[in-house]
Amino acid sequence: MRRGGGANRLVLLFAFIAVVIAGLLIQLSNTQWSSSLADALPNEVSELQRSYLKSQQPNAQQLLLGFESQQYSDTEILPIVQEQLNLLTEAEPTIKLAEMTNPKAVLSFYQNQAGRLATQNDMQALGNGDYATIIGNAQKTLQSPAPVLMPLEQDPLLLTQRFVQQLPDLMPGYKSHNGLYTRTSNSIHQVLVPLRIAGDALSVTQSGQSVLVINDFIAKVTEQLPGINVYRSGLLFHSDAAAKQAKLEMTWFGGLSLLLVLALLVWVFRSGQQLLYTLLLLGVSAATGLLVTLLLSSRPHVLMLVFATSFIGLCIDYVIHGFIARSHGVKAWSALKPALWLSGLTTIFGYILLLLLPLPLLQQLGIFMAVALFTAIVLVVVTLPWLPQPEASRPGWQRFCHSMAQLYRQMRQPGTTAWLSVMALATLGLLLWSFTANDNVRLLASSPESLLQQENHLRKTTDFYFQPDVLLVSGETQQQALERTGNLGDVDGSVSLYDYLLPVSEQQQLLQQQEKLFQSPEGKNYLQWLGIGQPEFASEPQEHPLQNQFLYPMEDGWMSVVRLKQPFNPGDINESPGKLEHFNPIEHASDALAEYRHSMQLWLIALLLVSLPILAMFLRNQQTNKLRIQAAWQVTCVMTLSVSTALLLAQLIQPLNLFHCIGAMFVLVLSIDYGVFCVGRLKREHALQAIYLSAFTTMVAFGALSFSSTPAIAAFGIIVLIGVFMSALFSPLIIESPDN
Amino acid sequence: MIRLLLATTLLITSAMVLAGDDMTLKALSALEKQSEPLPLSLEFSQKKQLSGLPRPLVSTGQLDIRKDEIVWTTERPQQQQLTINRQGIFEQGSEDSVSGSDTIAQLLLAILQQDEAVLKQQFRLSLAQNCVVMVPEAEALASVIEKIHSCGTNSVELVELFEQNGNTTRIELSKR
Numbered sequence: 001m002r003r004g005g006g007a008n009r010l011v012l013l014f015a016f017i018a019v020v021i022a023g024l025l026i027q028l029s030n031t032q033w034s035s036s037l038a039d040a041l042p043n044e045v046s047e048l049q050r051s052y053l054k055s056q057q058p059n060a061q062q063l064l065l066g067f068e069s070q071q072y073s074d075t076e077i078l079p080i081v082q083e084q085l086n087l088l089t090e091a092e093p094t095i096k097l098a099e100m101t102n103p104k105a106v107l108s109f110y111q112n113q114a115g116r117l118a119t120q121n122d123m124q125a126l127g128n129g130d131y132a133t134i135i136g137n138a139q140k141t142l143q144s145p146a147p148v149l150m151p152l153e154q155d156p157l158l159l160t161q162r163f164v165q166q167l168p169d170l171m172p173g174y175k176s177h178n179g180l181y182t183r184t185s186n187s188i189h190q191v192l193v194p195l196r197i198a199g200d201a202l203s204v205t206q207s208g209q210s211v212l213v214i215n216d217f218i219a220k221v222t223e224q225l226p227g228i229n230v231y232r233s234g235l236l237f238h239s240d241a242a243a244k245q246a247k248l249e250m251t252w253f254g255g256l257s258l259l260l261v262l263a264l265l266v267w268v269f270r271s272g273q274q275l276l277y278t279l280l281l282l283g284v285s286a287a288t289g290l291l292v293t294l295l296l297s298s299r300p301h302v303l304m305l306v307f308a309t310s311f312i313g314l315c316i317d318y319v320i321h322g323f324i325a326r327s328h329g330v331k332a333w334s335a336l337k338p339a340l341w342l343s344g345l346t347t348i349f350g351y352i353l354l355l356l357l358p359l360p361l362l363q364q365l366g367i368f369m370a371v372a373l374f375t376a377i378v379l380v381v382v383t384l385p386w387l388p389q390p391e392a393s394r395p396g397w398q399r400f401c402h403s404m405a406q407l408y409r410q411m412r413q414p415g416t417t418a419w420l421s422v423m424a425l426a427t428l429g430l431l432l433w434s435f436t437a438n439d440n441v442r443l444l445a446s447s448p449e450s451l452l453q454q455e456n457h458l459r460k461t462t463d464f465y466f467q468p469d470v471l472l473v474s475g476e477t478q479q480q481a482l483e484r485t486g487n488l489g490d491v492d493g494s495v496s497l498y499d500y501l502l503p504v505s506e507q508q509q510l511l512q513q514q515e516k517l518f519q520s521p522e523g524k525n526y527l528q529w530l531g532i533g534q535p536e537f538a539s540e541p542q543e544h545p546l547q548n549q550f551l552y553p554m555e556d557g558w559m560s561v562v563r564l565k566q567p568f569n570p571g572d573i574n575e576s577p578g579k580l581e582h583f584n585p586i587e588h589a590s591d592a593l594a595e596y597r598h599s600m601q602l603w604l605i606a607l608l609l610v611s612l613p614i615l616a617m618f619l620r621n622q623q624t625n626k627l628r629i630q631a632a633w634q635v636t637c638v639m640t641l642s643v644s645t646a647l648l649l650a651q652l653i654q655p656l657n658l659f660h661c662i663g664a665m666f667v668l669v670l671s672i673d674y675g676v677f678c679v680g681r682l683k684r685e686h687a688l689q690a691i692y693l694s695a696f697t698t699m700v701a702f703g704a705l706s707f708s709s710t711p712a713i714a715a716f717g718i719i720v721l722i723g724v725f726m727s728a729l730f731s732p733l734i735i736e737s738p739d740n
Numbered sequence: 741m742i743r744l745l746l747a748t749t750l751l752i753t754s755a756m757v758l759a760g761d762d763m764t765l766k767a768l769s770a771l772e773k774q775s776e777p778l779p780l781s782l783e784f785s786q787k788k789q790l791s792g793l794p795r796p797l798v799s800t801g802q803l804d805i806r807k808d809e810i811v812w813t814t815e816r817p818q819q820q821q822l823t824i825n826r827q828g829i830f831e832q833g834s835e836d837s838v839s840g841s842d843t844i845a846q847l848l849l850a851i852l853q854q855d856e857a858v859l860k861q862q863f864r865l866s867l868a869q870n871c872v873v874m875v876p877e878a879e880a881l882a883s884v885i886e887k888i889h890s891c892g893t894n895s896v897e898l899v900e901l902f903e904q905n906g907n908t909t910r911i912e913l914s915k916r
Contacts, residue, residue, distance in 0.1 A: 075861055103880040111905070136818070142788065143799035143814050144822060145911065146829065146844050147884055147903050153792040176879040531794040 009386065020287045027294040034301045048472045049583050051559050055552040062098050063234025065193040065218065066458050072225055074182040074189040080224050081180065081191050088217040095210060097179035098196035105545040107149065110164050114155035115514065115537045116507040117163045123506070126513040131522045137162070138526070156527060156535050157514065168495050185461075192462065197236060211240040231454040238447045238455075245446075245709055253704040261697045268393045268693055269323065277387070278319045281379055285315060289372025297364050304364045310666035311369060313698045314347065315376050317673055320697075321690040322380045327390045328686055337381060339680030342618050343673045344377040349614065350607040350669065357599045393689055401688040408684075408732040416733055417634055424637040427644035434648070438655035439594035441586060444712040466495075469584045471562035471573060478551060479503050481560040484580070488573060493566035497550035504541050511537050593658045600661035604643065607668055612636045619679050620737055634734045635675030641730055642671045646723035650715065659712045663719025670698065670724055674731040684736050695728035767865035767872045768856055774872070774896045775854035780805040782913045791906040803913065805852050824848055847881070851890055851899060863888070871898075 045053070067077050089095055110117070118126070125133050138158045142148065150161045174181035174192065181192040197210050218230050265274060289311070293300055318340065325336035351373070354366030392398070447455075471491065475481025482503040485496050502510070517523040518534060527533065552559045568582055575581055616632035643664050650660055674695070677687045698720065705717025782803040787796040801814040809825040821832040824845045850858035851874075859865065862881070863874035871891035876882045882904075889900040901909040 073861075104883045107883055139818055140820050140831075142790075142797050143786070143818060143820065144829070145786065145812065145848055145901075145909065147901065147909070148788070148790055148907055149884065149905070151792055151905070152790055175881075177877070178879055530797075532792065 013383065017284055020284065020291055024287050024291045024294070027291060031294050032299055034299045045588070046577060046581060047554065047556075048474050048559060048578060048581050049588070051552060051554040052470065052472055052561065052583060053585060055559075055561075063195050063197070063214075063232070063236050064458055064462075065195065065214070066231035066233070066462070067191045067193070067221065067225075068188055068229040068231065069225065069227070070188055071227060072189060074184060074191055077189060077191045077225060077228065078177060078180065078182060081193060081221055082178075084217050084220045085180075085193065087220075088213060092210070092213045094197055094206070095213065096196050098194040102545060103176055107164075109542060109545055110160055111150060112542060113538055114150040114160045115157075115535060116160070116510065116541065117502050118159035118510050119163050119166055122157075122159050122162060123510060123513070126510070126517065131517050131520055134159075134517065135522055135526045139529075152530065153532060153536055154538060156530055156532065157517070159510070159514075168499050190461070195234075207236055207240045207243065210236060231458050232451065233455045233458040237451055238445075241448050241451055242445065242710065249708050253707055257700045257704040260700050264693070264696065264700075268397045268689075270391055270394060273387070273390065274319060274323050277323075277384075278316055281319060281376055282312065282315050284379065285372045285376040286311065288375040289368040289370075292371040293364050293368040296367055297360070300364050301361045304361055304368060307361070307365045307662055307665075308368055308372075309662075309702075310669060311372050311376075313666060313694075313702065314373060314669060314673070316697060317670065317690075317694040318344070318376055318380050320694050321677060321687075322384045323390050324393060324686055324690045324693075325682065326384055326387075327392045328683070329389075332683065332686055333385070335681040335683070336677075339677050339682060340377060340381065342615070342680070343676035344373055346611050346614050346672050346676070347669045348373050349610065350603075350672075353606050353610065354603060357603065359596060359599050362596070362599055362603070397689060397693075398685070401692060402685045404692070404732065405684045405688055409736075412733060412735065416735065417630055417637075420634060420637045420641070420730070420733060424640040424644070427648060428640055431644045431648045434651070436651050436655045437594075437597065437657065439590045439597055439657055441589040441593060443654070444593075444657065444659070444710075446709050446711055466563040466565060467567060468586045469564050469568040469582065471496075471564070471568075472581045472583055473560040473562065474554065474557055474579055475560065476557045478558045479505065481551065481558040485560040485562060488562065488580070491562065491564070491572045492569070494562050494564050496562040497544065497547060497560060500546055500550075501544045507541060597656075597658040597661050600658065600665065604661065604664055604668060608636060608639060611639065611672060615676070615679075619676070623738070631679045631735065631737075635672070635679060635731075638675050638727060638730045638734065639668055639671040642723045642727040643667050645726045646719045646721075649722050650718045653718060654711055654715065657712070657715060659715040660719050663716040664723065666702070666720055667723030667727065670694075671727040671731070674727050675734060678731045678734040679737060681737050684732070688732060691728055691731065695724050698724050764860075764865050767867045768860065770867055770870070770872050771854050771856055771859065771865075771890065773894060774890060774892050775856075776895050778805055778807050778853065781916050783916050784914075785912045787910045787912075789908045789910070796910075802916065803852070807853075810849060810852055851888065852896070854890075854896065871900075 067081060069077065085097070089097070122134060122137075134157055138156070141158050141161065148158070148161065149164060150158060152158075155161065171181055173185070174183045179194070181194070183190050183192075195214070214232075218232075222228055222230060262275070266272060289308075293304070321336060321340065322333075325332040348370045351366045351369040354362045354369075357363065357366075471488070471494070473481055473484045473488070473496075475484055482498055482501065483505060485498040486503060486506070488494075488496075488498075514535070514537075518527060550561050550563075552561065568584070570582070573580060573582065612632055615635055616629045619631050619635075620628050646667055647656060647660060647664060650656065650663075674691050677691060678684070680687070703717055703721030703724070705713050706721050708714045708717060782805070783800070784803050785798065785800045787798050789796045799814050799818075800816050801812070803813070804811040809823055812822040812824060814820040814822075823830040823832075826846055826849065828845045846858070847862065849855070850862070859874060862878060863876055866873045866875075868889075869891075870893055871889040874888040874890065876885050876887075884904060886902040886904050888902070889898070890896055891898040891900070895915075896913055898913065899911045901911075903909075
């Protein structure tokens with residue numbers, strides 16, 4: 001009968017797992033994941049800004065290589081670079097020369113459109129009927145020794161030639177050689193190689209392969225030109241360096257910490273059963289959490305999964321407590337269950353509070369964590385008793401925890417609550433007084449110093465680069481977007497499509513004005529002097545070769561981008577939401593991070609405030625109110641002390657950011673666990689066995705990240721390392737329950 | 741047999757390379773002969789044959805070639821004075837050069853001053869009778885100019901500019 005009941009329970013469990021997996025598979029195939037910070041803040045980004053971000057994130061990448069020398073002339077460098085480049089592009093078809101400006105295509109466009117484009121000054125002179133000036137200018141150009149670029153039958157006044165002469169140069173000072181660029185400045189000869197990589201920039205393998213062949217190309221050039229200086233610029237080099245660094249860190253820190261954690265768990269429990277159980281629990285709970293999140297969110301965000309790392313730590317914590325309590329018999333297991341429920345439900349309630357924040361990413365995190373944690377607790381409470389009673393943990397470990405429990409008993413005094421309160425409040429006060437935060441997105445990533453120097457050198461010397469600031473102009477049609485861009489007038493140091501092309505309406509006006517001029521006596525005389533009849537203007541406007549660098553489609557219309565060479569001056573334009581907006585993607589990303597950090601801070605404070613009454617209500621519910629409040633207050637003090645100390649010390653290394661707050665979130669929920677298990681009816685020795693094991697594994701596994709060279713990861717690691725240590729150090733000071 | 745073929749190919753290739761080098765040397769030597777001590781004052785007659793026009797546009801005037809600049813004075817049909825230096829082409833009384841004219845100005849400066857270093861760097865040089873033929877190497881220049889002839893025995897007597905669009909400019913130079 002009992003065997004039959006056991007089989008039924010297993011069938012039910014497997015049925016549940018099967019339903020979750022099937023549901024998840026169906027849901028995953030229909031899910032569209034968001035990945036950009038802009039998607040995480042839908043209310044903060046306008047349609048125009050979203051379209052811009054979308055247009056600027058192609059999987060293809062551009063990069064720039066610079067070869068410089070005083071010793072070799074550009075005529076010596078150029079053929080060698082060209083020869084090696086041919087070999088490179090033949091061997092690696094995903095790498096191509098990025099033609100930034102194609103002089104032939106640009107000239108051919110203007111020759112086809114001759115007569116349809118003129119400078120603002122010439123259009124004004126035409127409009128004013130100042131025909132003598134216009135004709136005089138054309139005659140002067142014709143008798144100068146400079147070449148005549150435009151066909152005279154289409155453009156007898158050479159208006160388009162004058163327009164071409166004042167076009168902004170995207171490669172100032174450089175000469176083009178079939179996609180390569182040369183310049184000699186202060187006796188330094190420079191050859192630039194702009195490349196485009198057609199592969200997926202997000203693929204680490206592909207990026208690594210591309211960097212490998214590019215470095216090989218550079219090595220071959222430097223072999224033939226010893227002593228030549230080489231400079232690299234492009235996201236690819238930075239992401240490859242970061243990937244290599246992360247791989248190295250994962251191999252050493254990750255590998256070593258994992259080995260240490262596994263060895264410790266196997267040493268303490270003398271079996272691998274706990275590991276298998278933990279993996280199963282993690283898998284099923286996470287799958288359930290994810291399924292519910294996907295069902296409730298239209299576009300889940302990938303960053304939510306990054307934020308949810310604390311789930312792993314909490315899950316391991318519950319399993320360790322469960323196994324240790326079970327190993328000490330039914331009584332210990334019964335004593336654990338209320339504490340497990342209380343700590344779990346308080347944490348779940350905390351995560352549910354995230355739903356009140358107006359940030360979709362944190363709302364999704366709240367759903368995921370609440371559901372996954374609830375599933376994990378239910379599974380631990382229900383399924384752990386199905387397993388045979390585990391062997392007691394290693395006697396050495398038990399002795400250590402027993403001694404620690406004794407030590408804390410000796411340390412504990414009537415005034416413990418008072419000085420725990422003073423320490424917690426003093427640390428919190430000190431943190432608030434010295435609080436320093438910086439949400440600049442640039443501070444979160446790191447690149448090798450030499451690579452940054454190379455990038456800066458090319459930025460400083462080439463004048464190729466634009467500011468991250470842009471002005472975004474919308475229009476229902478391409479022409480309207482272009483017309484509105486023209487209406488902006490002169491913005492210092494700006495480049496837009498309007499500098500290269502006039503809207504059709506202005507072209508039509510220009511054609512009419514010219515027709516008028518050629519009907520006038522001056523116009524007729526001029527045509528007679530040239531010996532030609534009425535001009536034949538090009539009938540159809542064409543697409544400009546640079547159009548795809550400045551004009552982008554939106555959901556409802558078109559967007560014209562004005563790029564800036566100088567920092568943006570807000571006085572230059574009058575912004576009009578939806579029509580004309582200034583946008584800085586870096587500032588935007590930093591603002592988004594700041595918004596998230598503020599929300600996380602609010603959440604941390606709210607969880608601290610809410611956990612006090614909840615714990616006071618449910619902890620030691622058979623004791624007097626005074627003792628219950630005292631116990632709850634002690635737990636809150638340990639939580640406050642752990643998180644405040646971690647943040648206080650972490651800000652000595654770098655200003656606080658969102659990733660510190662994510663670490664603090666983890667520390668806070670683990671502190672609730674440790675505190676509740678200490679307050680509960682569990683024997684303190686048993687509680688400490690689980691707390692120390694959980695704290696040690698968490699500190700090794702997550703704390704190892706504090707040695708990462710990527711500031712964002714290190715920020716998370718350092719908070720977890722210090723916070724969990726403080727929590728494990730101070731939670732045993734909480735007064736033991738008289739029941740145990 | 742294969743070795744023999746390879747040897748023959750190598751011989752032919754090296755002969756062609758040497759012949760190319762030889763042409764450049766001869767062209768440079770002709771340029772050196774054409775060069776005259778500066779400053780230099782000349783008269784010019786320019787004939788521009790532009791595609792689409794039934795007759796050439798003729799202009800005449802004076803040319804003052806100095807070390808750093810050329811003053812191009814057109815007397816007919818319209819009075820006009822241009823100053824050409826490394827920064828570009830400047831109209832009389834204007835502080836700003838004609839935009840985008842720096843490349844063509846540097847080129848005219850090099851041709852009329854017979855600056856061998858610049859010409860060798862910018863062009864593939866060869867010799868046809870008493871004319872040095874210059875074919876531009878840089879892509880931007882090559883998209884506009886097909887070739888330039890600098891003709892004369894002991895001085896530059898004629899400069900011919902052949903543009904990619906079929907236009908030709910013929911500048912005859914004579915001593916004042």
